[in-house]
Amino acid sequence: MSGIVAQSGPVIPDFGEASSCVQDNRLFCPDWVRDNWGPVLQPALLQHVKLTIIAVAIGFVLAFIAALLARHRPWFERPFDLVSALVYTIPSIALFQLLVPVTGLTVTTVEVALVSYTLLILFRNFLTGFRSVPADVLEAARGMGMGSFQVLRRVELPLALPAIMAGVRVATVSTIALATVAAFVIPEGLGRPIFLALRQFFNTELIVTALLAIGLALVADGLLVLAQRALTPWTRARTRP
Amino acid sequence: MIGDISVFGDALRFIEENPGLLWDKTVEQLELSAAAIGVALLVALPIGIGLGHLRRYSFVAINVANIGRALPTLAVIAVCIVFLPVGFTVVLIALVVLAVPPILTNAYVGVSEVDAETVEAARGMGMTERQILQRVELPLASPLLFAGIRTAVVFVVASATIAAIAGGGGLGDVIVNQASYGIEGVIGASILVSALAFACDGVVALVQRGVTPRPLRGRRVGDTMLVSEPRTKGSTL
Amino acid sequence: MIRKHTRRAARAAFAISFGVAIILGGAASATAASSEPTAAPIIVGTKNFGEAFVLGELYKQALEAKGLDVSYKENIGSTELIQKALTSGKITLYPEYVGIAYTVTFKKKTFPASALATYSTVKRLYAAKGYTVLPMTPFQDVDAVAVLRTTAKKYGLKSVSDLKKVPDLTLAAFPEFRTRETGLVGMKKKYGVTDVKFTPLAGISAYKLLDDGKVLAAGVFSTDPPLATSKYVVLKDPKNIFGFQNVVPIVSNKLVSEYGSKLTSTLNAVSRKLTLKAMLAMNTAVYVDQKPAAQIADAFLKANGLK
Numbered sequence: 111m112s113g114i115v116a117q118s119g120p121v122i123p124d125f126g127e128a129s130s131c132v133q134d135n136r137l138f139c140p141d142w143v144r145d146n147w148g149p150v151l152q153p154a155l156l157q158h159v160k161l162t163i164i165a166v167a168i169g170f171v172l173a174f175i176a177a178l179l180a181r182h183r184p185w186f187e188r189p190f191d192l193v194s195a196l197v198y199t200i201p202s203i204a205l206f207q208l209l210v211p212v213t214g215l216t217v218t219t220v221e222v223a224l225v226s227y228t229l230l231i232l233f234r235n236f237l238t239g240f241r242s243v244p245a246d247v248l249e250a251a252r253g254m255g256m257g258s259f260q261v262l263r264r265v266e267l268p269l270a271l272p273a274i275m276a277g278v279r280v281a282t283v284s285t286i287a288l289a290t291v292a293a294f295v296i297p298e299g300l301g302r303p304i305f306l307a308l309r310q311f312f313n314t315e316l317i318v319t320a321l322l323a324i325g326l327a328l329v330a331d332g333l334l335v336l337a338q339r340a341l342t343p344w345t346r347a348r349t350r351p
Numbered sequence: 352m353i354g355d356i357s358v359f360g361d362a363l364r365f366i367e368e369n370p371g372l373l374w375d376k377t378v379e380q381l382e383l384s385a386a387a388i389g390v391a392l393l394v395a396l397p398i399g400i401g402l403g404h405l406r407r408y409s410f411v412a413i414n415v416a417n418i419g420r421a422l423p424t425l426a427v428i429a430v431c432i433v434f435l436p437v438g439f440t441v442v443l444i445a446l447v448v449l450a451v452p453p454i455l456t457n458a459y460v461g462v463s464e465v466d467a468e469t470v471e472a473a474r475g476m477g478m479t480e481r482q483i484l485q486r487v488e489l490p491l492a493s494p495l496l497f498a499g500i501r502t503a504v505v506f507v508v509a510s511a512t513i514a515a516i517a518g519g520g521g522l523g524d525v526i527v528n529q530a531s532y533g534i535e536g537v538i539g540a541s542i543l544v545s546a547l548a549f550a551c552d553g554v555v556a557l558v559q560r561g562v563t564p565r566p567l568r569g570r571r572v573g574d575t576m577l578v579s580e581p582r583t584k585g586s587t588l
Numbered sequence: 589m590i591r592k593h594t595r596r597a598a599r600a601a602f603a604i605s606f607g608v609a610i611i612l613g614g615a616a617s618a619t620a621a622s623s624e625p626t627a628a629p630i631i632v633g634t635k636n637f638g639e640a641f642v643l644g645e646l647y648k649q650a651l652e653a654k655g656l657d658v659s660y661k662e663n664i665g666s667t668e669l670i671q672k673a674l675t676s677g678k679i680t681l682y683p684e685y686v687g688i689a690y691t692v693t694f695k696k697k698t699f700p701a702s703a704l705a706t707y708s709t710v711k712r713l714y715a716a717k718g719y720t721v722l723p724m725t726p727f728q729d730v731d732a733v734a735v736l737r738t739t740a741k742k743y744g745l746k747s748v749s750d751l752k753k754v755p756d757l758t759l760a761a762f763p764e765f766r767t768r769e770t771g772l773v774g775m776k777k778k779y780g781v782t783d784v785k786f787t788p789l790a791g792i793s794a795y796k797l798l799d800d801g802k803v804l805a806a807g808v809f810s811t812d813p814p815l816a817t818s819k820y821v822v823l824k825d826p827k828n829i830f831g832f833q834n835v836v837p838i839v840s841n842k843l844v845s846e847y848g849s850k851l852t853s854t855l856n857a858v859s860r861k862l863t864l865k866a867m868l869a870m871n872t873a874v875y876v877d878q879k880p881a882a883q884i885a886d887a888f889l890k891a892n893g894l895k
Contacts, residue, residue: 137433196545198505198509199505199508199509199544199545199548199549200509200541200544200545201509201510201512201513201523201526201541201544203512203513203523203526203527204512204526204537204538204540204541204544205541207526207529207534207537208534208537208538208541211534280420283420283421286421286423287421287422287423287424287425287426290423290425290426291425291513294527300426301425304425304426304429305516307429308429308432308516308517311432311433313433316429316430316432316433317429317430317433319426319429320425320426320427320429320430321426321430323423323425323426324421324422324423324426324427327421327422327423328418328421330421331417331418331421
């Protein structure tokens with residue numbers, strides 16, 4: 111009984127050689143980026159954007175509803191606050207894994223976790239925003255005969271807008287960061303090429319995907335700042351000494 | 352619901368059965384976090400307090416902090432690994448990047464928002480700039496300062512988990528190795544991370560109490576950063 | 589004031605356990621529910637470096653090509669971690685280096701005289717634990733000492749013992765090499781190579797140090813891509829101080845009884861084809877040309893009629 115299997119010379123196919131830039135593992139190989147933009151980088155980027163938008167949108171809606179609830183039933187706020195404080199101490203890499211048995215190795219799992227995080231940020235901001243509306247303004251509006259819905263739409267929301275927009279900004283940027291970790295459980299988003307590149311210490315892929323993730327976050331932050339300024343022009347007058 | 356408790360129970364049993372391993376990992380995570388907070392304090396406090404006192408360059412202070420806040424920790428690790436070997440240093444840098452923004456912003460805003468008239472009055476009384484800072488601005492700014500530090504501490508302790516993928520050790524070693532430690536290991540280690548983050552937050556709160564002059568205690572500015580943003584960034588990686 | 593704090597503390601404690609229960613309970617219930625095992629699932633595990641990924645993909649894809657359902661848990665980590673995964677049933681199959689199994693898993697100190705003897709011992713010891721060790725690959729990824737071809741010519745170096753001839757011998761290797769029987773200690777004991785200035789490596793490639801003339805010899809691994817070129821010579825180790833490191837698939841007995849020869853003959857067919865030359869080519873593709881392991885395994889299997 112032989113322990114070593116007999117040799118019968120294998121066929122060694124051509125695996126395709128990479129450019130000398132890649133072979134030397136230089137910091138940045140434009141040829142690799144060009145070749146892999148379509149198949150690897152762009153899809154990852156688009157997946158990442160999609161993950162983020164879905165999470166922030168759903169979180170926004172849920173936070174809005176929760177904030178309205180909290181206004182009418184004050185006891186609602188405290189448990190929410192404490193659960194949120196707790197959830198932030200759970201490392202996202204753990205939260206993603208814990209949800210896998212529940213919702214499988216799917217985008218849903220990741221979205222549930224991401225929405226949880228955005229929900230908690232936005233809830234706090236909606237509440238802060240609503241609370242920042244001075245009581246006498248509310249009185250005046252009601253005195254003018256506006257119904258609840260009108261008060262909400264024409265008075266409270268506009269005045270709460272700065273806080274809400276600030277929250278959307280933080281939530282979006284956080285989600286972009288968290289979504290990079292999501293690639294630990296599902297092969298989606300910019301985290302995937304990062305994780306793969308980390309194993310091979312492949313410099314170009316590491317630098318390019320990391321810069322894409324950072325760039326995405328900064329661009330999103332910048333766009334939201336502009337949106338914030340556009341939607342709440344009156345806050346610009348508030349200058350710091 | 353019996354099923355629920357059982358896996359949670361498994362997790363607690365895991366903690367019980369692996370005290371040595373989990374203790375070592377916890378210590379690693381604490382060392383990393385402490386180093387990161389230390390460096391961040393050294394960098395961010397002087398700049399934030401200094402600029403806040405001068406009440407200048409708010410643009411720089413706020414925006415540098417904003418940019419730092421937007422950087423996904425995993426991406427920062429990825430870039431650092433290109434230039435540095437795997438291990439403690441790489442993760443340290445990424446965690447410092449994470450910790451600096453809340454400390455800097457809150458330090459800046461806390462000091463600069465101290466009532467201008469109070470500061471003027473102190474100047475009028477003949478206090479030097481340094482005395483103003485020490486006796487007037489810092490005490491009044493301390494709630495916000497500490498809020499920023501506590502935020503940073505929770506972020507860093509929880510995010511240090513990601514250290515595992517870059518050879519930095521810590522409880523993340525268990526959390527990213529579900530194949531070896533099982534879901535009960537992941538849950539168990541996560542519970543420890545949460546507990547650790549809470550504990551560190553508590554320690555800073557105690558320090559805050561100890562350091563705040565008695566007349567100013569009980570003055571809660573709340574846990575919010577004054578730039579109308581919530582405390583939590585949520586990037587607990 | 590004390591009362592307020594106690595209340596807050598109590599509320600916090602309640603909320604913490606409440607929150608934990610919600611978050612983990614939901615996840616845990618489905619975990620418990622879905623943890624009913626299907627009959628002997630094939631779960632392939634791998635360690636955490638390029639060559640391990642290639643091996644894992646090769647075996648995984650070959651089994652899938654035969655219509656078997658395979659789960660894959662790659663990137664597990666050290667020998668200790670992957671052993672833990674195996675013994676706890678989280679993986680049921682993984683490729684291991686026979687010498688590593690011998691020294692690390694079974695904690696033996698000195699290697700026997702041949703690869704076959706090492707294999708037999710490992711096979712016997714694993715059988716006692718309920719695992720089948722399948723036949724070895726032709727290639728081994730073993731510690732070795734390499735020098736530049738020019739250095740070998742200059743000093744007439746053919747085997748490790750010839751290093752005695754080299755004055756001012758400098759050698760670079762990973763730090764543990766200095767204290768191992770499968771390293772400097774063995775070299776001193778068995779070959780009498782005593783006068784060595786050791787440089788521990790920390791990030792820089794040993795090959796770079798050889799190229800730059802910073803060291804005359806380096807502790808390397810026999811399947812490193814640079815060894816595929818003719819620039820370096822691997823010194824022979826007739827006394828086998830570095831041991832034997834052919835790869836063997838370690839399979840849980842449950843898998844063998846469930847799938848029988850369909851599983852074992854497929855794995856053996858793959859192992860047969862893994863010669864040193866093949867492995868060097870695949871490692872070059874992984875480490876140098878940065879091709880994904882899955883793609884490399886796919887190409888290799890197809891070229892050899894295994895897929």
